[in-house]
Amino acid sequence: MIKNLSKTKSTSKTSSTTSETLTPANYYDRWTDQLFMSATWFKKFLACEAEALAELQGKWEPCMKSTALVVGNWLHSYFESEEAHAKFVDEHPEAISSRGPSKGHLKKEFKTAESMIEALADDHDFNLLYQGDKEVIVTGEIGGYPWKGKIDCLNLKQGYFVDLKTTDDIYKSYWNPETREKEPFVYAYNYPLQMAVYQELIKQQFGVTCKPYIVAVSKQDPPDKQAIDLPEYRLTNAMNQILGSQQHIQDVIKGRADPIQCGHCAYCRSTKKLESVVSADNLLID
Ligand SMILES: [Zn+2]
Structure with a gap:
């Protein structure tokens, strides 16, 4: 039986570094993405500037697994x-x-979602941890540019925040072609970047440095679950990655620099021309 967690009053405070104010109703509107950088969009630009820019400008809709x-x-x-x-x-x-x-009846994927909810809702320690304001919108400036974030659960009093992540298998390993090492989903999806941004925006908005926790729950039957914290150096590296890449990304957004094509994503494939010949020896990109 799924029980509801004790409800906490939401933080109604919102703030803004531009003349516009973010609200739960407009948070995901495209125009707010053009005013505020976010971890999601930054990661899109890191993956492929050409695709991210086309999507931000409304010229390209990525084919997402919407379910x-x-x-x-x-x-x-x-x-x-x-x-x-x-x-x-x-x-x-x-x-x-x-x-x-x-x-x-509920479709299979949603039955899985229900069992994932149960796995957390019935967990005593999760209920102790997941206390605080829910879906808190935070804004601030990183490296001189406005950013936004939305915190799943923020506990200012005890100095931490929690982000819920759903994943196929918490212990699955992903190959990183740059470091040539296997890494967990947390790094493969660059969650330290998101957590570093949230930590900084919370600090700017509320004056409290909060410790990030990820609570991961898997789509397996039965679902696995795990509370995860991040080594400090991962958060520092992620913030340095932002500060190092941000100026060029903003130049691309503002039209001062050309976006770099990754050459392999759906957008790049869809705009590709057969203009060059490559040796078979150089076909593999990893
Ligand atoms: Zn691309």
Whole structure:
């Protein structure tokens, strides 16, 4: 049986470094992405500047696994509040099968989401940890540019924040072609960058340096779960990566520099011309 976590009053305070104010209603609007950098967009630019710029300008819509996104948000809304989850479920009738023997019941992915919710909701220690304000919008400046972030759970009093992550398998390893080493999902998805940004924006907005925690829950049956913290040097490296790459990325956004094509993503493939010949010896990129 899924029980609701004790609800905490949301932090209504929002602040802004530009004349615009971010609210829960406009946080994901594209125009706010053009005013504020965020960890999500920064990582998009690190992956492929050409694709990120085209998407930011509304010229390109990446083909996303939208079901995975909805499943992740299904879980997030549950731990935000009862109202938020009820509203989210209402807005996503596609979660319920409309044909076949499963008609009227939750689709497989959403059943998985429900068991992931249960795995956390029934966990005593998770309930102790996941106390604080939910979905807190923070803004500030990093390296002179405005940034935004949204914190899943912020506990200023005890000096920490928590980000919920859903993943296939918490212990799966990913090959990093740059370091030529295997790494966990936390680094493969550059979560230290997101956590470093959140930590800095929380510090600027509330004057408290908070410790980041990731609570990962897997899509396995039954789901695995793990609270994870990040070594300090990973947060420092991530912030240095931002400070080192940000000027060029902002120049690209403002039209002062040309975006670099990664050459291999969906956007680059879709705009590719057969203008060069490459030796078979050089085909592998990893
Ligand atoms: Zn690309």
